[in-house]
Amino acid sequence: MAYSNTIRTADHGLIDQIRNLVSNLRDAHRRYKMYRQTVRELSALSDRELNDLGISRSSIRSIAIEAAYGK
Template identity: 40%
Template sequence: MAAIDTTRSAHGSHGLVGRIGSVINHLVAAFTAWNDARVTRKALSALTDRELEDIGLTRADIDRIAGGN
């Protein structure tokens, strides 16, 4: 009779392949966060001062908002 071990998790696997995958995932996540901030900054910068005021922001707020701080 064959048995399947369902208690092991493939997520977070150990070894070189797991570490390489983790580094790649980290790099992709960092790039995605950077790109999202860039797109947000660009979109907010394209608004007029009046449009920014309508949504409760000033030009000084753009970097803070886009950076997530």
């Protein structure tokens, strides 16, 4: 009579999911900090300095989003 014995190792699925979640949260936080820093730095410029860079004040947030999160 033949039989089969299956030995399973510990399932690290939950641990891997938690690690991925933490990694994603860190990445999201880093990107948000980059967004806020870009908005802060561009907002500190005068209208003349922004004009020299070819940036209107109304486009600061969209530029910061692109800088932090890509297109």
